[in-house]
Amino acid sequence: MSPKARSRAETKAKQLRKAMDLAELRQALALSQQELAKKLRVNQPEVAKIEKRADMLLSTLAGVLRAMGADLKIVASFPDHDVQIRNFAKLARSRKAASELSRS
DSSP, rough: OOOHHHHHHHHHHHHHHHHOOOHHHHHHTTHHHHHHHHHHSSSSHHHHHHHHOOOHHHHHHHHHHHHHTTTOOOEEEEESOEEEEEHHHHHHHHHHHHHHHHHH
């Protein structure tokens, strides 16, 4: 990897490690709203609405993240430890499987 490419990759990795909203995440992944809409099988204005929401169903959030190439993980952070909540991991896996089956 060239030094210039390595620098771009490191910058992108740093961006993806910080807290960001859905629109920032989409932009960091170099996805347009139109491209994301196509992956979600919705129209572009629906993606714009989703990105502006402060409150949404976890299944909606999981679907958007899955379309971006990520999985949703819910973690409860206590002062002395973190606990990943498994119910939501199961939801994401079952919806992903159902989605893949419907495409075949």
